[in-house]
Each structure stands twice: as structure tokens, then as C-alpha cells.
Amino acid sequence: MTLSYWEIKSWFTNIDFTIVGSGIVGLSCALRLKDQFPKANILILEKGMLPQGASTKNAGFACFGSLSEILDDLKSHSEEEVFNLVKKRVNGLQLLKETLGERAINYQNYGGYELFLNDDDLFEACLSKQVDINRLLQPIFKKDVFSMKPNSFHFKKVKEHYIFNPFEGQIDTGKMMEALLQKAQSKGIKILNNITVEGFSEAVDSVKIKTNSVEFSTSKLCIATNGFATQLIKEDVKPARAQVLITKPIDNLHIKGTFHLDKGFYYFRNIDNRILLGGGRNLDFKGEETTDFAQTYIIQNKLESILKTVILPEIPFEIEQRWSGIMGVGKLKNTIVKSLGNHVYCGVKLGGMGIAIGSLVGKELAQLIAYHD
Template identity: 50%
Template sequence: MLIDLSYWEKESFLNYDVIIIGSGIVGLNAAIHLKKSVPSLKIMILERGLFPAGASTKNAGFACFGSISELIVQEETCGPEQLASLIERRWKGLLKLRNLLGDKTIDYQCLGGYELFKQEHHFLADTCVSKIEHYNYLINDIIGSNAFSISNNKIKAFGFESIETLIENRYEAQIDSGKMMFALIQYAQQLGISIFNNFTVDCIEEESNGSRLITKNGNFFCKRLIVTTNAFIKDLYPDIDINPGRGQVLITKPIKDLKIAGTFHYDKGYYYFRNIKNRILLGGGRNLNFKAEETTAFGQTEPVQSALEQLLKEVILPTTKYEIDYRWSGIMAFGKTLEPLIEEIKPNIFCATRCNGMGVAIGAQTGEDVANLLLKSL
């Protein structure tokens, strides 16, 4: 506990109606919805990092709801009706985010999304092509007509080599994740929501009238608590049924006359890339060793980085000179079920986690959902 605290500090800085742990997409949207619903609530967000840690500022900025190969796997898990419900949740979540901040603010660009298939993956490609009509019908009333189509005529235009099949999703878009998160933080602060950075919650002590959060920089009390730290929730509640998943990313230096435009998925979505200001941002490779990437430790591994560089050299930029500028990683959370985990895990303690790699799409809706769950308890 901090020493020599004044009366004013104890009264004004340590006690809240609601504390949210985690200032990512979910946590900020939860705080914003709570404050707009009940302006009198005193709300504070505690964030372990200088910037939002996890994946919110480290993702690729895909405004997507799933490539066909991903949807096939998901449908096998949950069935067509539940999959349609999940896609609707993702689409409405994107609309909510866009309506809250504005397309210009987050640099929303609907340039289309593409799934690539090499010749040796012809069986998967044929399976996905055969499912185009099925998924167009499934999402017609949710998103719009004829979302998916074959676009092999664009393979040469993008400069790809060894790619035989290209499936386009004309409703997929991209955003600037940094601009989005900066705008969300500003929005929350303008509403009067406090955000304290570089505060790691070491433990939570449950009391009769609320929760006390123990940190190395001071202890905070709140009547109600929301934990939105995604995979890092296991540091506080180890029994939560989720697994972390690290996503490794690299980015090139600017490339003159870069032909690639849009968002791209490869190998069942385990690899993904896009053009950002004439750079290639490329991430993925978690499927090379799921166990090794099932970690909350940031960093890179040689096998994944080699696979990314090979894909960059042989498929994405086979005839173009480039230099890799730098690399980073983000931490996602996955579970056996595809829906996010939103529930009251203990009296007046709520959680919103397990975005399953779809945080951009479902973060805003997930934050609002956990806020509404808390509002019912007021």
C-alpha cells in the first residue's frame, strides 16, 4: 500500500462504484456503456500496461467475421443455426464499433477479404468453393447478398505466385487498430471514466460489500468488478476454462508500388496479412505448435518467424524486394465453445473473456453485454 496517503487521496482516488480490469476493446466498451446508462456511476479502469496489453493494440486490424475455411470448422463445432448467430454477433459488433467512433476515425476501409489456396491445397480449395452458395445463403439476411465469390482473376493483379484459387468476401474490411483504441480511450475519458495505467492487480479480496484490489501501487475498493483481461484472467481466476494463444506478427518497411489491397487469409485463417501504408503486415503460425503458443508470454519463436518469412518470400512478395522492419506479438484467448464467456463468476464480480481471436468484431458487443449484466444487479 502507498505510504503517507492524504485524506483527499483516500477519499477520491481509491473507492469506486465499478472497477474494470483491462483497458482493451471489451473493457473500454463496458465502461462506456455503463457510464452512458448510469452517468452517476464512478468508474475506473485498471490497466497493467503502458498501453492496452493483450491483443487490442497488437492485432492485424481485420474487420472480419470468418473466411470460408474457418466457417466450415466452426459449423462442424456448433451447427449452422448457432454459426449464423455467431456471425450476426460479429457483424453487429463491428457495426456498433463503427457507429460509436465513426468510420473515418478508425480508418475503416471495405476493400474486401480474400482466402488464398496453393495448388497442393486443392482439396481444401474445392471444399471451400463448394460451400460458397451455402454460406452466402446462411448470411444473406445478416450481412447482405453474395458475400463470397471466386476471384481467381485477381491472383496475378496482386502479384501472388503458386496460388491457384482465390475466394473473395466483398464485405470484409480493415481498420487501424491504433486509431481505434486511441479513440476509445479518449471517448471513455471524455465521459469521466478514469484510466490508470501500469497497475497490475496481484489479487482480489472479496468483502461483504464489494471487492478490494491489491496492487503494488495501492489498493482499490469497488462495489462491483468486471474483469476483461481475456487470457490474462487466469492470473486472477485460474479455474476459468480458457487457453491463451499467442499471435506473432511482423511488418515490412514501406514497399514502392505495392499491389496488394485488402485483407488476406491463408491456411484456414492461421496466417493473415494486409497492406498498411504500403507495408505488408503478416501474422500467424500458431498452428505450427499450439502448445508452444499457448502462453501469455510475449515474444517470437524461430519456427514461427521462419514460416512467416517463407510465406512472405514465396507467396506474398515473390518478385518484390522488401525488408522486415520489426516484429511483435499479441495474446488472445480461446475456448472449447465459440461464444465469449460473459457471466457473474462471483457475487458482484463479472467477467467478459474468450474472444476466440475475434476481438475486433465482437469486442464492442461483448463489453456492452457484460455491462448490461452488471446493470441488472444495481
């Protein structure tokens, strides 16, 4: 496609900051840059019709982690690192709410529940560490986070008690992204969809960007593509597909809150009187290390089985939709926010916690760029 003089002049000339990826990190970064540089010409490039990675393809959990997940993190991270991980997630969620307002994202503080299968000894392990973890997190929340509650939702094949966290919440991620997009556009930030960045090269005072439809130069380039990052840069981040399904509306669905099951590998919630259920990556870690948005029989079959036998054992349901999102993960749960050259930066590897930390990673990325400007 050949662009006109007017198109090149209006969209691809005198670009101060180009951001690749219009998800929560890319948009948050753009908004922060606009605050710091009000006259800056900011362009966001998105390869999908909508933000394509995980920002609108997740379960909408406004969470910082279940007790078993925190215990698992302590196997590969120090107590100080785990404390800082949780603190960053909490601060990121607060920043998201401050940026958009709770109503705009339909934030609901219904709490989070961790369920344990009857044949799982993880429940006892979690109970034995509950006091220690509450003590570790006390400086953040000023009270105990985890407590035990009876199984009042009548789930089957799970232990009679679950571990409750009153600080967890849920949002509507479609509304979140809609609000972020509207806010960015209202500030004059340009967003172009269906445009794929194929490569870039640094010059002395600029970066040349090659896309599937146009080549142009920008003063600064920011990579915010998370699970797709290795298509452009060499960093320690791998794609991780998360498969999800949702039922048709169910009458008198009294389930309320966010729920984790089987070490957090499965998660579900009530949204619009439907059950949204995702997970199963542990059934095929290697196979789910992909940027392909397809679904697989082994995982979808397992999700349906959990619906039938655990969540809705006596309630008829129909599945209405299935989809996948692509996260960015690594061996450790640290995000990668760094300079990759004189004019190139990245903010990637959110580890499945994009809602919690995406706003903060975007802010950190903008601050890094401003520092080097």
C-alpha cells in the same frame, strides 16, 4: 509505494465500478456503464503502459471469418450457432463503427480474400459448400457473401482463383484504441496504467482488490482481460499468442484488402504501403498457449518464408518490426459474459475476433452488471 491522502481520496475512494483491462472490451464496458449510470465513479486498471493483450497488437482486420473458417466451425458447432457467431461479429463491427465513427478508426471496406496453396485440396471443399454457406448467411447480408475471383495480385504458389468476400474491412487499431481512450477520459472515466491486479475477495456489499501498489474496495468488479483471465479467475479460456511482423515501406505496393491463407492460420494486409503479416500458431499450438510476448524462430522464419515465396516473390523487402499479441480462446467459440459472484463479473474469451465482437461484449457486460445492480 505509499500513496498520499490525496491520491487515495481522488483515485481509490467510493469506486462504483472497477474494470480490469483497458482493451476494447474494458473501455466499451466502461462507456456503456457511464451511459447507464452518469454519476458513477468508474476506474479502469491496466497492467501495461498501453492496453497489453491484443487490442493494439493485431492485424486490424474488421472481419467475421473466411469461408474455410466457417466450414471448420461447422464441425464443432451447429448451423444455428455458426449463424449466430457471424451475426454477432457483424453486429459488433457495426456497433464499433457507430461508437467511434469510421473516420476515427480509418475503416476501409476493401473486401477480404482467401488464398489457397497449390497443393491444398481445401479450395475444392470450399467451392462445394459455397452455395450452402451463402444461403446460410443470406438473412444477415441479404446477398451472397462468397464468390470466386482470379488471382489479380500475382501471388505465387497459390491457386489461380481465390474466394472473395466484399463485406470484410480493415481498421487502424492504434487509432481505434486512441479514440476509445479519449472518449472514456472525456466522460470522466479514470484509467490507471502499469498497475497489476494480484487478487480480489468479495465482501457482503463490496469487493476488495489487491494490486501491486495499493489495496482498495469497489462496489463492482469487472474482469476484461481476455487471454490473461485465468491469472485472476477460473474459466474455460486459454491464452493464445499471435506473432506478427511488418515490413518497411514498399514502393508501388498494389495489394489492397485483407487476406487469409492456409485455413486462416496466416493473414496479411497492406498498411501504409507495408505488408503486415501474422499467424503461424498452428506450427506450435502448445508453445503458443502462453502469455509471454516473445517471438519464436520457427514461426518468424515461416512468416518470412511466406513473404518471400508467396506474397512478395519478386519484390525486395526489409522487416522493420516484430511483435506478439495475446488472445483468449477455447474449444468452442462462445464468449464468456457472466456473473462470478454477487459483485464480480467477466467478459472474456473473444476467440481472436476482438475487433469484431469486443464492443458488443463490452455492452453485454455492462448490461449484465446493470441488471444485477
